[in-house]
Amino acid sequence: MKQHSINRRQSRQIMVGDVAVGGDAPVAVQSMTNTDTCDVAATVGQIQALQTAGADMVRVSVPDMDAAEAFGQIRKQVSLPLIADIHFDYKIALRVAELGVDCLRINPGNIGREDRVRAVVDSAQEHGIPIRIGVNAGSLEKDLQKKYGEPTSAALVESALRHIDILDRLNFPDFKISLKASDVFMTVAAYRELASQIEQPLHLGITEAGGARAGAVKSAIGLGMLLAEGIGDTIRVSLAADPVEEIKVGFDILKSLHIRSKGVHLIACPSCSRQNFDVIATVNELESRLEDITDPIDVAVIGCVVNGPGEAREVQVGLTGGSPNLLYRDGKPSHKVSNDRLVDELEKMIREQIEQQRLLNPANEAGSAKPVVQVRVS
Ligand code: SF4
Structure with missing residues (x-):
């Protein structure tokens, strides 16, 4: 398949636990738990579900000291890098730093007195x-609300620069930053402006994007505009839905732009009366059977010969409806298949193909985060 080039913005790399963010690191996908943090078992369970879905890191709200202690318990039970979301109370930041947090989400300008800000920065440096x-x-x-009258991209950038200025004065460059609004144009304009002014990595998101479908669309448009310009080092798709969906949509956005490949990239026709098998039922069944796959693989499921052979030639495993239906492996016709064996045969071929890929290229194995776009750093 033809690879497109994205000139990725050069950013300073930071480490969130063992995951690199920025520089030439793959764009990281993250989500946030929506359990009560004090319910350790539920939060651990959700983090593990996010990890299974492919999350690179997870943010956890830590609203008070009880939650900070619970965070310490959670930390011991999961391996993914954890970001603690803290507002205002610097003591919570100091405590979670001791307990093994991997990143502090806290706005320096909201902490208050300078000695408190310094204490948080010193602790971040120490750990x-x-x-x-x-x-x-x-x-x-x-x-800023008064100055601008309403939220604008310029107001977001000015707010960001104030927080950045505090960290600059304390000589602390290891930060990433997000500028979220629920309006796509405002968000995109703000990120573009800030991207030209600082070297730190950017965390992209459209906040309060909406429910599962509308939020995914809005996020895909906003994040897609920025990612296609090479802006963005980590993303979160904010959905009023199960956080696992956020990870799936995040990867779908990256896969659509060939920025990062993970799991099955399924190309399917919408189907019409020409279809020789039930495309939608086949795709649904296949998606649910292949949820465990994290190795990158391109698969085409096309209902008839109008577009089938052309799409099948471009992927590792393809199916074209016809009389008979034809399966393709590595772009070449492989064998015929009857309608009642379609899903079984496709699943078998996909799993075999992954095994073969692993033998040929172990670096591509499950969990790897290989950027598939030729990234030119400018
Ligand atoms: S590929 Fe064939 S079945 Fe699928 S939408 Fe196009 S014409 Fe219809």
Whole structure:
């Protein structure tokens, strides 16, 4: 398949646990738990479900000291890098740093007195953990709300620069930053502007994007615009839905742009009266059977010969409806298959193909985060 080039913005790389963010690292996909953090078992269960879905890191709200202690328990039970989401109370940040957090999401400008900010930065430095600044259109500083009248991209950037300025003065460069609004144009304009002004990695998101379908569409448009321009080092798709969906949509966005490949990239026709088998039922069944696959593989399921052979030639495993239906392996016709054996045969071929890929290229194995776009760093 033809590879497209994205000139990725050069950013300074930071480490969130053992996951690199920025520089030439793959764009990381993250989500946030929505369990009560004090319910350790439920939160651990959700983090593990996110890990199974392919999350690179997970953010956890830590609203008070009880939650900080629970966070310590959670930390011991999961292996993914964890980001603690903290607002205002610097003591919570100090505590989770001791308990093994991998990144602090806290806005320096909201901590208050300078000695408190310094204490958080010193602790981050001592434990080798980065900070994430998170600017949100819904919680802009009062004076900026007054100055701009309403949230704007310029207001988001000005707010971000204030927080950045505090870290600059404390000589702390290991941060990433997000500038989220629920409006796509405002978000995109803000990220574009900030991307030209700083070297730190950017965490992309459209906040409060909506429910599973509308939120996925909105996020795909906003994040897609930026990622296609090479802006963005880590992403979160915010959905009013199961966080596991956020990870799936995040990867679908990256897969669509050939930025990162993980799991099955399924190309399927929408089907019409020409179909020689039930395309939609086949795709649904296949998707549910292949949920465990994290190795990258391109698969085409096409209902008839109008587009089937052309698509099948471009993928590792393909199916074209016809009389008879034809399966393809590595772009070449392989064998005929009857309608009642379609899903079984496709699943078998996909799993065999993955085994073969692993033998040929172990670096591509499950969990790897290989960028598949030729990234030119400018
Ligand atoms: S590929 Fe064939 S079955 Fe699928 S939508 Fe096109 S014409 Fe219809």
